[in-house]
Amino acid sequence: MTSTPEQRAKRAAYVREWNARPENRERVLAQRAQRRAAKRDEINAAAAAYREGNRAMLAEKSRAYKAANPEVVVAYRRATAEKHADRKREMKYGLRPGQFAEMLADQGGRCAICRTDTPNGNGWQVDHCHDTGDVRGILCHSCNVGIGHLKDNPAVVEAALNYLRGDSC
Ligand SMILES: [Zn+2]
Numbered sequence: 001m002t003s004t005p006e007q008r009a010k011r012a013a014y015v016r017e018w019n020a021r022p023e024n025r026e027r028v029l030a031q032r033a034q035r036r037a038a039k040r041d042e043i044n045a046a047a048a049a050y051r052e053g054n055r056a057m058l059a060e061k062s063r064a065y066k067a068a069n070p071e072v073v074v075a076y077r078r079a080t081a082e083k084h085a086d087r088k089r090e091m092k093y094g095l096r097p098g099q100f101a102e103m104l105a106d107q108g109g110r111c112a113i114c115r116t117d118t119p120n121g122n123g124w125q126v127d128h129c130h131d132t133g134d135v136r137g138i139l140c141h142s143c144n145v146g147i148g149h150l151k152d153n154p155a156v157v158e159a160a161l162n163y164l165r166g167d168s169c
Contacts, residue, residue, distance in 0.1 A: 024162035
C-alpha cells in the first residue's frame with residue numbers, strides 16, 4: 001500500500017498524539033525500553049561517536065549550563081562529595097563505603113581524642129597505624145597533626161603527658 005506524504009504526516013501526528021496520552025504512557029515507555037534494549041550496542045556506539053565528534057560543542061554546552069545553573073552544580077557536588085570521599089577512603093584505608101560515617105557516629109560525631117565536633121583544617125582525618133596500616137579512629141585535624149608530631153609513639157605521648165602534668169608551671 002502506498003501512501004501520500006499527507007497521509008504519512010497525518011498518521012505520524014496521530015501516533016504522536018496517542019503516545020502523549022497519559023493513559024498510554026506506561027505502554028509507550030515499555031515499548032521504548034524494549035526497542036532500546038534490542039539495539040543497545042548500536043545506540044551506545046552512536047552516542048559514543050556523537051560525543052567524540054562533538055567534543056568542543058558539548059564541552060561548551062556543559063560550561064554554559066553550569067554557568068547558568070550554579071545551584072544545580074552545588075547540589076550535585078554536595079550529593080556526590082560524600083561518595084567520592086568514601087571511594088578515596090576505600091582506596092587509601094580499605095574502609096568499605098559508609099564505614100567512615102559509622103565510625104564517626106560510634107565516636108558520637110566527635111574526635112576520638114579531644115572530643116571536638118568541629119574537625120577544622122581539612123576536615124575529619126582517618127587515623128591509621130603507619131606500621132600495620134590499620135585504621136585506629138577518626139580524628140580532628142589538630143589531634144591528627146598533634147600525634148604525628150609526637151611521632152605516633154605512645155612512649156613520646158606519655159612523656160609529653162608527664163611533662164604537662166609536672167609542676168613546671
Ligand atoms: Zn581532636
